[in-house]
Amino acid sequence: MSLDRVASGAPSAKKTPSVLRLPVHQRLKVNEIFYSIQGESTFAGLPCVLVRLTGCQMRCSWCDTPYSFYEGEWQSLDQILTTVAAFNCPLVELTGGEPLLQPGAETLLTTLCDAGYRVLLETGGGLDISRVDPRVHRIVDVKCPGSGEMENNHWPNLDHLSDRDELKFVVADRRDYEWARDLVSGRPLGCSAIHFSPVHGSVEATELAEWVLEDQLPVRVQLQLHKFLWGAETRGV
């Protein structure tokens, strides 16, 4: 990938103290900001600026972004907005880690909406989404048993979904599939799309597709497009 798609925006050692003096809603710890093809959700395939925040309270067994747990630099809201604007792209996603862990995340989402961007939020589903700006498209994980984090789903989130929102189940095996199938079949969910995504190396995508067809489940089998384009291990794409 070309370097001009990456803008980690790491402030210098001199800048960090002044950023830390800002109110908590005006600064965020940023892991990376980059311009890529959106790999998931109904927005897959579109050019998108991704802002990845640092930190996550979960530890999913199959997590593919463990580098986001601790790595990052504090940036002001203005610094982030300047970096995003430089890519001249109308679609922006806030992701992590768990972006909602930081108090400034909701402010950033609203500010991006106010600036006219189409804004996506990718959240692990363990924190309350109800205070997120309603203009944001919320893409919410529901953690299946194989993740090891099922107990940490914030279940009231399912009552706050709108037709702007999407749910994602990452499926590691047949047990996860049946658990997710029973959940989506057992209650109405007010979102626009439900995605079932196979864990790379745990379950074959074709196997998952066959299960979905067999049960005539109205969900989308989702593959992570960016991993096909740039490889499963490549960061910043």
Ligand code: SF4
């Ligand atoms: S919620 Fe996301 S970032 Fe956090 S451990 Fe799970 S997969 Fe990784």
